[in-house]
Amino acid sequence: MFYISKLGWLLAQPSMLVIVLLLGGVILLATRFQRTARAALIGAALLVVVGGILPLSTWLILPLEDRFPRADLSGAPIDGIIVLGGAEEARVANGRHVHALNMAAERMTETMALAHRFPNAKVVFTGGSTNIVLGPAVEADAAASLLHDLGLEPDRLQVDRQARNTYENALYAKQLANPKPGERWLLVTSAWHMPRAIGLFRKAGFPVEAWPVDYRTAGSGDVFVPFYSPSEGLRRLDTAVREWAGLFVSWLTGQSKSILPKP
Structure with missing residues (x-):
């Protein structure tokens, strides 16, 4: 299932669709399928404009980012912190012998901030290759x-070191944390990824409290803000579409109890 999902997403992501439409259109121009070729090229152009410049991806990602507010840290102390992989450029770090982070770097910086704030809390990191x-x-x-x-x-x-996706993150994190009844565990991951992660952790029987980080939007006002770089718009569109698809597949396969988990 891991390999199927990886290969399937490689072909299905919107940015790849742009390339497929462009190549298909150019190839078909040399055949008698001129109308199909023009349709493919027009489709590629529309996808670049709508997905890369207009704020379509913001409309898709905002409901995910706003779904789970940060946990109220007052009251009972925090017993543990779960942080999901995805912020590390592990191949670069390994090859260059340096620390290398990507756009999700806040998963690591916020984890350290929480660890300093709650010095008795355990920290569980889950992420393989x-x-x-x-x-x-x-x-x-x-x-x-x-x-x-x-x-x-x-x-x-x-x-x-074993988990390759969020489903396995939940299973292996629970085994390591071995949470006791009444304990409070925070889950640190990107805000747009939090709904799917929470759904999978709940299904695994690990009650966690959300601590979203790595917001890609500044708030609801961004729904009117276009992208000045089409590549940035398409990158966010890839992220948003992948999360919505992941939510649906997780529910369809029984790994989560609902398509869009609630707080």
Whole structure:
């Protein structure tokens, strides 16, 4: 299922669809299917304009980012922090022997902020290797090195090196954390990813509280803001479409109880 989802998404993402339509249109121009060729080229242009410049991706990602507010940290103390992989450029870190983070870097910085705020809380990082073509580079190894260098005590950190997707994140994190009744565990992941992650953790029997990070929008006012770089708009569109598709597939396969989990 992991390989099917990876290959399926490679072909289905909107940015790849632009390339397919362009190539198909150019190839068909040399045949008698002139009308089909023109339709493919027009479709590619429309997708670049609507998906890359107009705020379509913002309309899709905002409901996901706004779904789960941050947990109320007053009251009972926090017993543990779960952080999902995805912020590490593990292959770059491994090849260059440096710390390398991507746009989701707040997953790591917010985890450290929470760890300092709650010095008795355990920290569980879950993330293995998601590469299917390039050599294996394990997210957990890169993350552990970074967290240690940022001051997290080694005895507070547990890492899962096996999980390749969010479904496995939930299963392996629960095994490592072994949460007790009444304990409070925060889940740190990107705000747009939080609904799917919460649904999968709930189905796995691990009650967690949301601590969303890595917002891609500033709020509802962004619904009127176009993109000045089509590549940025298409990148966000890829992210939003992948999350909505992931929510549907998780519900369809029984890994989550609802398409769009509620707080």
